[in-house]
Amino acid sequence: MNKPLKIVLISLGAIIVVILGFFAYMFLPVGVTRVITPTGQITDNVYAISGGYVNCYLVSNGADYILIDSLTSPEALKTGLDELGIDPESIRYVFLTHADYDHAGGLPLLSNVTVYMSSDEEQMINGKTARFIFAPPAVKEIKHTALNDSQNLIIGSTMIRAIAAPGHTPGSMCYLVDGKYLFAGDAMNLNDGKADVFFFKYTMDMETMKKSIRKIAAITGITAIFTGHTGYTTNAQAAFEGWK
Template sequence: MCRIYTGFMNRMYDIFTAIFVGMNHVNPIDTGKITENLFVIRTGTANFYIYKSKNNMISFDAGFGKNHIINELHSLNIDPGCITHIFLTHSDFDHADGVSLFKNAKVYLSSDEEQMITRRKARMSGFIYNSKVRGKYYLLNDNDVITVGTTKIKAIATPGHTPGSMSYLVNDSILIVGDSFRIINGKVCTIKYYNMDTKKQEESIRKLARLKNVKIACTGHRGYTKKFNEAIRGWK
């Protein structure tokens, strides 16, 4: 029964990925190294990111499709048990489904996103809800700063895609945005699907446009850019 269920889920994963990539809704990049410390992981339609410091491995989002996550991590010689912290940009399944794989990680998410995982607020249509985040988690507010070893992580509230969407600024130079914007033809633009409040997302992008010294900006479905200032110029 477990094999049948796993096979079915893997097939659904492949179908979901093919549909969304084929419709050009998303264009995730393949798993690999971005810098000496920053890695991108592809799980079907989405990317999540791992920042590696001397004594910690910090994941920004957790992907979906557990078997696929394990395979992609192994391709980079990363053991899921070595992930020490997870910072969720939001709670949609393609970003949060893999949390339970990382048994040793402390999990963080926005205090405004908690309503999405406790069924106090529906994701869409008034009856579709995001899944719970299993185990203990810690809540963050706008401008909170968490220090993990030598790594500084600033939480930046960027509501719009969901009420508690959160971006993270790592060591003042790496910006992880999840679904707070996408990059098309080198330009920052809003997400065109599944936003709960696009007007708020536009305000959030303008907020991010005020950041200085960002060297790399990483998205959930459209890869990353090393030309953030140029990409977001139209929002300043």
């Protein structure tokens, strides 16, 4: 074997090892146990939809529904809605906590919806900021209305406050519904009922995430926390002990 060819093969082998190592790292089990809420009604107006390893949530808004995140794919979202007996056409608004595929992947199922997302998350879909070294943007295009921190919206009978919670991604955003229900996405985990940081390997800035959790813990009136991968709690006060 000639020397130039040998160098090329060694270089290619090294690149393959690095790539395989990266994907092995990303998909190895993480320390905190995922707790996925089964598809069904949780409170008088909140429903969970299970996508296998991730939850999204529906908020009843009179004759229609508000969706918080959208699972991994149109098929996963449709399966959950069918189980609940809810027509996708009855969903009129979608609030994305961030643009990762397991939260935004179901959007193509929905037509005639208004999608809201943090203005700081736009960098994650326009290619300005890379999510992972070897990965393109999880979702390349989302037609949306941009939200800013502390922005309030009234949709029908429902009041929603947008809360910037960077860390997992630069534009991660939580939504406080009617002053009491916090939809956190991946801005935090629940670990034995306590607020905790999200899985470190998927978090872009851990120190910023900790600051975001402390900021949210200082908000009064929250009674329940709904997360993307670790279930929910109806005892928010106990969950935030140690973060205030």
